[in-house]
Amino acid sequence: MLNLSQIRNDFPILHQQIQGKPLIYFDNAATSQKPQAVIDVLNNYYQKINSNVHRGVHTLAERSTTAFEATREAVRKFVNAKTIEEIIYTKGTTEGINLVASSYGKKFLTKGDEIIISTMEHHSNIVPWQMLCEEKDLVLKVIPINDDGDLIWEEFEKLLSPKTKIVAVTHVSNALGTINPVKKITELAHQVGAVVLLDGAQASPHFEIDVQDLDCDFYVFSGHKIYAPTGIGILYGKKAILEQMPPYLGGGEMIKEVTFEKTTYNDLPFKFEAGTPNIADVVALKTAIDYIHSVGKTNIAQHEHNLLTFATDSLKTIKGLKIIGQAKNKASVISFIVDGAHHMDIGMMLDANGIAVRTGNHCTMPLMKRFGITGTARASFAMYNSIEEVEFFVKKLDEIVQQIR
């Protein structure tokens, strides 16, 4: 059990009125709010520590470098990677995917090779692969899903072949909430010699991630969805693979020796971290991870599961409401449409009552097309949300739907 009132006290942003009503924040799949500890660390960093990392000999440089590298170790533990060299700092999930597509894709893929993604991918796990396919004349294949929002396993098996070089799928769907069987996917992909990239943007806030157990080759996620600041993300990659990959960006930090004739590159992880990094947000990422550990990932998962179950049952009482995404295994995301009420109208009316949800296509246009809809309204829960908030949300939604119809 987690101490909800204690947790809510840790998030200052929650304690405000929106449109004269207490804020109910259900847009956590877009970004999570930040605990006071994270905000304080950012402040403290700029007030007392700020200095560039890895280069200076002075005390501040040493402090900032120590804090910066302490996060790497915290992230290593967070995903249970073998070594810190496997943890690369990025801007976020999107950059992580682009880095792999660009660096690994350019070096190892050749004409006619195939990349497999799924119907439920976020645009950020579609477009980088499409760009790569266009550039190198590759084939993009897509695993279909069923009406519940589960991958169709037999179809995935059929797509796999010795031509498959990369399988890139999401761990959890941002629009449907589906938790994909990524360990099994990885196992099968490895059997045909493909490497596997898992998009962990939506999984990382909710449950334990163990990259060694999953055996995936790449795992990417964003700090801002796990209670850390925006602008910092993680690419995990197996050391043996990262070592073979060429750098993604050229510049300072990523080099060993530069002459005008030839430059040799730095070791992992610095080879992929050209330029001055986002130091303050990296430092705050450790605080966010520590905060998650202090609450306990099992506790968070249990609490969010309770919210999801309660919300799912309550929403079903609203006439004409249909939940999009009814997979057996789901993270705390509920997408829905309502007969006779456009999702945007629902979102605006909820906002007028202090409730923040997401509306639209959720950067998953092909997925919306699969369901024959233009968008949904989506409520997504985090550790600080309460059953009372869900109750109020469902009651208001019921009223709003009747007003709109």
Next chain:
Amino acid sequence: MKLFSKFAKIMKINEIQDEIIEEFALFDNKNDTYNYIIELGKKLVFMPENYKIEQNLIKGCQSRVWLFPELHEDKIQFFADSDSTIVKGIISLLVRVLDQQYPADILTADLYFIDKIGLQSMLSMNRSNGLLAMIKQIKMYALAFESVQK
């Protein structure tokens, strides 16, 4: 669609705008404002189905918006619809102000009522772009009709 035309015939664009501003002054919160817009949206007469085609669709809105003009006795009549009731309400306000007006008057119209009733702030950036797209489209039609008349 001719819902407000009997007013429009005797009222100038700015007179209608002022009337709308007065109506909206009654509301002091978003909930009431939206509810009123929803009621207006429900009253917007449905656009004939054969007008709801790709080429009448305005790009740049989170909802789908169709707009089609016709010229009658030198004045423009607008047909419009949306799958969002709130957007329909907003369109009905635009139509109420600009329907049955001369193209030249529409082209030069300063639509100050949008700011005054807080329509801009009501619609967050990506959606207000949609609102701007609607106004731009209306003015484009006015421009086209005006050049034909000349």
